[in-house]
Amino acid sequence: MTQINVNGRAHEVAVEGWESLAKVLRDQLHLIGVRVSCSEGECGSCTVLVDGQQKTSCLMLAGQAAGHEVTTIEGMGTPDELHPIQEAFIEEQGMQCGFCTPGFIMSAKAFLDENPDPTPEETAVAMSGNICRCGSYPYIVKSVQCAARKLGRRREEEKA
Amino acid sequence: MSTIDIPEPLAFPADPDERLTFKVAGKGVRVKDAIEKVTGTLQYGVDFAVPGMLHGKILRSPHTHARVRSIDVSRALALPGVVDVLTHEDAPDLVWEAAWFNYRGRVLDGTARFHGDDVAAVAATTPEIAEQALELIEIDWEILPSVLDVEEAMRADAPQIREEGNVRPPYVVDWGDTKAGAEEADFFKEAEVTFQSQQYAPLGRNAAVAQWQGDRVTLWTSSQTPSELRDGIHEALGIPQSKIRVQALPSGSSFGQWWSNNFMLVTVLLARKVRRPVKIELDNHECMISVKRRHSEITRGRLGCTRDGTLTLAEFDHIIDNGGYGFKDDVGFFCVDMWGRAHHGNYAIHGVNTNRLTAGCMRGVGDVTLGSVVERLADQCAEEVGMDPLDFRLKNQIVAGEELRMQHAKHSLRGSVDDYLAGLSEEERASMPPMFRLSSGGTHEILKRGAEAFRWRERFKGWGRPTLIEGSIRRGVGVGTGAHVCGVEFEGNSSAVVRLNSDGSAKVHASCGRQGQGSETTLSQIVAETLGISFEMVEAETGDTDSVPWSHGSLASNTMYRLGWGVREAALDARDQLLEIAARELFDRCAPAELEIVDDHVRRIGDATGADYSVGQVMMTLRTLDSLGPTSSITGRPRRLMPPATTFARHFAAHFVEVQVDVETGLVTLVDYLATQDSGTIMNPQVFKNQMIGGAIAGAGFALHEEMIFDDATGAVRNGNLLDYKLLRAADFPINGDVLFSSTYDPVGPFGAKGGGEAPIVAPGPAIAQAVRNAIGVWVDMPMTPERVLRALGKVA
Numbered sequence: 007m008t009q010i011n012v013n014g015r016a017h018e019v020a021v022e023g024w025e026s027l028a029k030v031l032r033d034q035l036h037l038i039g040v041r042v043s044c045s046e047g048e049c050g051s052c053t054v055l056v057d058g059q060q061k062t063s064c065l066m067l068a069g070q071a072a073g074h075e076v077t078t079i080e081g082m083g084t085p086d087e088l089h090p091i092q093e094a095f096i097e098e099q100g101m102q103c104g105f106c107t108p109g110f111i112m113s114a115k116a117f118l119d120e121n122p123d124p125t126p127e128e129t130a131v132a133m134s135g136n137i138c139r140c141g142s143y144p145y146i147v148k149s150v151q152c153a154a155r156k157l158g159r160r161r162e163e164e165k166a
Numbered sequence: 167m168s169t170i171d172i173p174e175p176l177a178f179p180a181d182p183d184e185r186l187t188f189k190v191a192g193k194g195v196r197v198k199d200a201i202e203k204v205t206g207t208l209q210y211g212v213d214f215a216v217p218g219m220l221h222g223k224i225l226r227s228p229h230t231h232a233r234v235r236s237i238d239v240s241r242a243l244a245l246p247g248v249v250d251v252l253t254h255e256d257a258p259d260l261v262w263e264a265a266w267f268n269y270r271g272r273v274l275d276g277t278a279r280f281h282g283d284d285v286a287a288v289a290a291t292t293p294e295i296a297e298q299a300l301e302l303i304e305i306d307w308e309i310l311p312s313v314l315d316v317e318e319a320m321r322a323d324a325p326q327i328r329e330e331g332n333v334r335p336p337y338v339v340d341w342g343d344t345k346a347g348a349e350e351a352d353f354f355k356e357a358e359v360t361f362q363s364q365q366y367a368p369l370g371r372n373a374a375v376a377q378w379q380g381d382r383v384t385l386w387t388s389s390q391t392p393s394e395l396r397d398g399i400h401e402a403l404g405i406p407q408s409k410i411r412v413q414a415l416p417s418g419s420s421f422g423q424w425w426s427n428n429f430m431l432v433t434v435l436l437a438r439k440v441r442r443p444v445k446i447e448l449d450n451h452e453c454m455i456s457v458k459r460r461h462s463e464i465t466r467g468r469l470g471c472t473r474d475g476t477l478t479l480a481e482f483d484h485i486i487d488n489g490g491y492g493f494k495d496d497v498g499f500f501c502v503d504m505w506g507r508a509h510h511g512n513y514a515i516h517g518v519n520t521n522r523l524t525a526g527c528m529r530g531v532g533d534v535t536l537g538s539v540v541e542r543l544a545d546q547c548a549e550e551v552g553m554d555p556l557d558f559r560l561k562n563q564i565v566a567g568e569e570l571r572m573q574h575a576k577h578s579l580r581g582s583v584d585d586y587l588a589g590l591s592e593e594e595r596a597s598m599p600p601m602f603r604l605s606s607g608g609t610h611e612i613l614k615r616g617a618e619a620f621r622w623r624e625r626f627k628g629w630g631r632p633t634l635i636e637g638s639i640r641r642g643v644g645v646g647t648g649a650h651v652c653g654v655e656f657e658g659n660s661s662a663v664v665r666l667n668s669d670g671s672a673k674v675h676a677s678c679g680r681q682g683q684g685s686e687t688t689l690s691q692i693v694a695e696t697l698g699i700s701f702e703m704v705e706a707e708t709g710d711t712d713s714v715p716w717s718h719g720s721l722a723s724n725t726m727y728r729l730g731w732g733v734r735e736a737a738l739d740a741r742d743q744l745l746e747i748a749a750r751e752l753f754d755r756c757a758p759a760e761l762e763i764v765d766d767h768v769r770r771i772g773d774a775t776g777a778d779y780s781v782g783q784v785m786m787t788l789r790t791l792d793s794l795g796p797t798s799s800i801t802g803r804p805r806r807l808m809p810p811a812t813t814f815a816r817h818f819a820a821h822f823v824e825v826q827v828d829v830e831t832g833l834v835t836l837v838d839y840l841a842t843q844d845s846g847t848i849m850n851p852q853v854f855k856n857q858m859i860g861g862a863i864a865g866a867g868f869a870l871h872e873e874m875i876f877d878d879a880t881g882a883v884r885n886g887n888l889l890d891y892k893l894l895r896a897a898d899f900p901i902n903g904d905v906l907f908s909s910t911y912d913p914v915g916p917f918g919a920k921g922g923g924e925a926p927i928v929a930p931g932p933a934i935a936q937a938v939r940n941a942i943g944v945w946v947d948m949p950m951t952p953e954r955v956l957r958a959l960g961k962v963a
Binding site: 038042049051079088096099101104105131133134139 | 371
């Protein structure tokens with residue numbers, strides 16, 4: 007059995023050597039917010055954080071995540087208590103079909119953790135590892151900028 | 167000879183001033199599934215499962231055109247975990263059709279008509295075992311002669327791919343006299359353009375889960391057309407529609423890909439054979455090489471023009487490559503109407519089958535291709551007479567009230583506009599707007615207001631003149647226009663049901679898709695506005711064919727205009743029933759017309775201080791005071807026939823762009839973008855601006871990068887993955903890209919709304935091509951890849 011820590015909980019899973027992290031998260035832990043599309047690291051739909059680092063979980067073997075902290079969209083916020091990035095994507099309507107949205111939100115989380123106050127141009131480049139076929143890009147960039155402001159205000163409040 | 171005298175605007179029972187009182191319609195309310203989307207809990211087809219479910223995989227043809235002589239599945243069946251194998255011998259000898267002839271064929275018939283075609287399917291306990299078993303199926307193939315080139319396929323001696331032959335009879339739209347049009351012209355501009363095929367490249371893929379209970383089947387899958395899919399299963403299996411339940415789930419980006427697809431029917435047959443639920447999930451590669459693609463097309467034609475910039479002639483011959491199973495011949499090309507001021511015209515469309523991946527309608531079908539050629543030639547006419555492209559469009563494009571050119575649009579097997587009109591009673595005819603005249607809008611308002619917002623007059627420096635030259639960099643601006651339909655009626659009208667519950671909440675049942683355009687939200691807005699109740703009290707069911715009345719679904723920009731019409735009519739019926747009960751039981755038997763519903767309460771019209779009762783209280787009287795009445799609930803249905811939308815409704819887009827071209831590398835990038843649209847009342851601007859910009863980005867993708875590569879020998883798709891098929895990314899589109907809506911109020915559509923999803927993908931190509939022309943002095947065929955740009959500049963051979 008392999009131990010994987012996901013969203014703050016430890017899970018024991020039986021993992022085949024060839025199984026991707028995305029597959030185990032979806033099929034065994036039922037975290038359907040980990041969206042899989044291209045399975046070759048191009049689209050970014052399956053983006054998760056591993057020890058805070060952005061990873062495409064379709065290209066990572068589940069075994070490689072053993073002992074590490076994995077965060078998926080399910081670990082970000084709940085319907086009653088959304089994460090500020092999730093709130094921002096709703097406010098700025100940074101989505102259409104919604105399939106790519108969790109991946110974008112996870113990429114935004116990793117990006118804003120490193121760059122709390124980005125320019126829109128920096129955000130656009132940072133979000134270019136993910137694909138939105140519906141083409142919501144300008145509104146995704148606005149969502150991430152809005153999230154940066156929200157997180158900034160939260161940090162201010164925490165300081166005060 | 168046509169006239170550009172503009173008749174009186176259509177007087178249809180609708181009042182533009184009602185917009186001033188909107189409470190829910192036209193507002194940017196939050197989409198109903200927003201929280202599910204940002205928390206990752208929305209369930210798409212790929213997420214769906216039922217207990218006891220097996221997994222299926224489809225065997226795909228390794229040949230371009232071949233017949234199965236014999237098939238041996240014994241080794242596959244011997245693999246532990248395999249439950250059964252479905253072959254063409256299990257499939258009924260019945261032909262099914264997807265909407266608009268996007269697919270016509272048998273589910274499996276022992277013949278492969280393209281490389282990657284469905285041949286057989288395995289059901290096993292895991293997807294991995296099913297996939298492994300595919301390799302153990304042994305087939306003795308008879309290789310048939312094949313044809314990949316669409317013009318070769320048109321020749322009489324070409325290998326015939328289908329029992330109906332390769333070529334459909336041409337579909338022709340014509341008016342006036344083309345000879346006279348040629349004589350009136352002072353000059354002509356001609357073109358021949360071969361288009362590559364765009365791939366839907368769906369993020370999100372798809373899966374189908376089928377479950378049989380006795381002789382009844384339920385299918386869960388992501389689909390934009392639940393009703394049409396149910397009909398397809400009925401045709402393919404020959405079982406009553408009452409035994410079929412489709413539960414359409416939300417899809418990822420679709421653009422017309424996920425209507426009714428053959429893999430869904432394979433799933434149904436496989437589940438029937440194994441008598442257990444089966445799920446077939448397509449991977450991204452399968453989505454791109456086996457399902458569908460945009461038609462590849464060839465346009466030849468010319469425009470005739472006078473020295474004062476008046477179009478006298480439009481003459482086009484257009485070939486669409488349907489691949490193996492597409493059966494289209496009469497795609498509506500609405501550039502025909504948008505440029506309909508041309509005095510004389512003839513557009514002939516030829517639908518042809520080849521042994522390439524089957525093709526079907528993709529967002530903006532026909533207008534993205536043929537439309538872009540008309541635009542380019544119009545631009546060349548404008549340049550010839552020294553006119554600004556904006557002025558040339560204002561001079562030659564349609565506005566409300568003018569005649570449409572597409573007057574006898576047919577739908578070969580299921581009727582035509584003529585049949586439709588012949589079937590109307592005089593009374594029905596009188597209740598409809600004048601036929602064959604544009605009901606509202608056009609390009610003029612958006613061109614003028616767009617030009618102002620974009621500062622077009624200042625930024626356009628003249629034909630072939632860059633706005634900036636700096637080293638190897640050239641910049642230029644362009645404006646392009648596009649049109650598309652607002653739903654098509656031939657296969658039936660789009661109905662809806664609105665149910666009022668005893669607490670005053672309402673549910674609308676309307677058949678359409680959930681591919682990101684927010685229909686469950688916008689249709690709920692129509693219900694809330696019509697009933698006078700709050701948006702939060704309305705929910706929508708769009709996918710369950712056991713509850714939604716028949717509709718085409720989300721295609722042909724149908725949902726807001728035609729399904730929205732049905733929804734509004736059903737809500738009006740529910741409202742009238744409610745007010746009748748309220749008048750009788752609670753307002754001293756007054757006339758129901760003396761009552762209104764405001765903020766979830768029924769009161770006498772304008773009487774804000776007198777008696778009022780909540781909608782829930784009125785509904786409860788059905789169970790109490792009125793308990794001996796014939797029913798204890800209210801079900802609203804449309805009482806009027808939707809007028810035939812193709813005879814008057816179109817939506818329009820005008821896009822303004824500034825591009826940057828590096829003449830050393832050939833790379834084209836977008837610097838600034840404004841998308842404007844005439845779609846009547848915008849039911850939800852928050853949702854719609856996304857759809858407009860999304861169209862602009864997919865259209866820019868088609869203009870700049872997107873192109874399916876087919877193997878010369880086999881027709882196999884060479885770039886069927888997101889690594890090799892390039893899509894635009896966030897940094898590839900101007901982050902300040904903006905939108906602007908017309909003030910049009912359509913007299914027919916619900917609350918003045920029209921269709922809107924497709925024109926946004928039509929206008930980008932022409933705008934970008936013109937901007938590139940202005941930046942570097944030459945026209946470049948799409949997709950304008952660096953290689954094509956350098957070739958056009960004569961820098962590479």
